[in-house]
Amino acid sequence: MSFLDIDNLEIDLGEFVVRVDELHLSRGDYLVIIGPTGSGKSIFLETIMGFFEPISGTISLDGADLTTLPPEERDVSIVYQDHCLFPHMTVEENIAYGLRKQTEMKENIHRQVHEIAAMMGIDHVLNRYPGTLSGGELQRASIARAIIVNPRLLLMDEPFSALDQRTKISLRKLIADIRDNFETTVIHVTHDLDDIWWLSNKVAVMNHGKIIQMGKKEEVINKPSPYFVADFLGANILEGTVKGQVNGLTSVNVNSNIFRTVDCGEGSVILSIRPENIMIAADPFMASAQNIFKGTVEDIIETSRIVYVNLRIGDIVLTSAVTPGAVTELGIRTGEEFQVLIKATNVRIIGEKNKNG
Ligand SMILES: Nc1ncnc2c1ncn2[C@@H]1O[C@H](COP(=O)(O)OP(=O)(O)O)[C@@H](O)[C@H]1O
Ligand SMILES: [Mg+2]
Structure with missing residues (x-):
């Protein structure tokens, strides 16, 4: 028995079914759930919360059966x-609500309330109404209201998605502090890899109402096994055919371009x-790079920290991530x-075509 046990849920x-065969968390675990929109992440959290009633299965937390509570x-x-703060209550009343x-x-x-507000950096807005607060302050107040009752399990459904980058980073730090100081067990749904990186120790991937991969953070990041996971994490996905093995390198033909990898495979593979x-x-x-191609820049996508460069190599397009400095330096x-x-160690065979889809 673990701290949180979900079995055969x-x-x-009607139109949509969520099915989680098993999920087990230890006390203090921080699980991040990723997965495309519509994969059932929110329904899953709200079932743990008690807003949806499962037709079968059990949820038990800290030895107590929650399933029908x-x-x-x-x-x-x-x-x-x-945030779901009550608009007619002050921030203080909202936080005290639980x-x-x-x-x-x-x-x-x-x-x-004053202690937790100080910790969350919102003690100066306690007498105000939610309508007068910034997005970051509102979310701090929502988190304060959620944790003041010292819950055995904290669920967060894309808590930073509506915030700007700077606010997101400061709130993420705050959540990391809460995790470390209170040893709260957390399940956090996100689309942001930084949340996985900075907060989680475990990661689950949902697709079509099922958890298709779950493991320690390092395992999931370093070996995103099923096709979909790598795709979701933003990797380039190529389908090719293994041509042979020489000197520990496998050659894979992708639309007449040969990619060399240190991984082994046979037949049709996914890179x-x-x-x-x-x-x-x-x-x-x-x-030292065993893969050298000529590529033409198709487009350049700038984000706050990284520039994505799409390169055409024959019939395929690869996305490369470079620093803004490199863009200028290389012209x-x-x-x-x-x-x-591309080094051969960075070309990974992650599956065989038409499997694990
Ligand atoms: N109350 C509901 N009744 C029926 N279907 C729902 C309900 N809520 C969500 N859905 C459907 O279930 C699917 C999964 O939704 P959701 O859990 O919100 O996905 P996610 O949070 O992963 O984006 C969607 O197709 C959605 O339309
Ligand atoms: Mg959702």
Whole structure:
């Protein structure tokens, strides 16, 4: 028995079915769930919360069977993307809301709300109404309200998605502090790899209402086994045919381009290459790269920290991630031709075609 045990859980919403055969978490685990929109992540969280009733299966937390308990008796809190504070209550009343139901002493409530607000950096807005707060302050207040009751399990459904990059980073730090100081067990749904990186120790991937991969963070990031996972994590996915093995390198033909990998495979295979492992150079200087192609820049996509460069190599297009500095230094412009360098250790065979789809 673990701290959280979910077994043979099935939620049937007619058009959509969520089925989780098993999920086990230890106390203090921080599970991040990723998966495309519509894969059932929110329904799964809300079932743990008690808002959906499963047609079969069990949820047990800290030795107690939650499966049929009403939400308020579960000792589980949830934070949503959009704050759900009561507009007619002050921030202080909102945060105290959970405690009131626990019939605590008035002065105790006051002290606890002020303590938690100080920790969350919102003690100066306690007397204000939610309508007057910034997005970051609202989300801090929502988190404060969720954790003040000291829940046995904290659920978060894309809690940072509506926030700008800077606010997101400061809230992520705060959540990391909460995780470390309170040893809260957390399930956090996100589309952001940074949340996996900075917060989680375990990762689950959902697709079509099922958990298709779950493991320790390092395992999932380093070996994104099924086709879909690598795709979701933004890797380049190529389908090819193994031509043979020489000197420990496997040659894979992808639309008449030969890719060399240290992984083994046979027949039709799926290759995954992460964008940050595709290097762009003016000359083929890197003798250690076993894959060298000529590529033409098709387009350039700039984000806040990374620039994605799409390179056409014959019939295929590979996305490379480079720093803004490299773009300037190399003079990367649409239509220009460059050398594209990939080490054989960074070309991964992640599956066989038509399997694990
Ligand atoms: N209350 C509901 N009743 C029936 N179907 C629903 C309900 N809520 C969501 N769905 C459907 O279930 C699927 C999964 O939804 P959801 O869990 O919200 O996905 P995600 O959070 O992964 O984006 C979607 O196709 C959605 O339309
Ligand atoms: Mg959702």
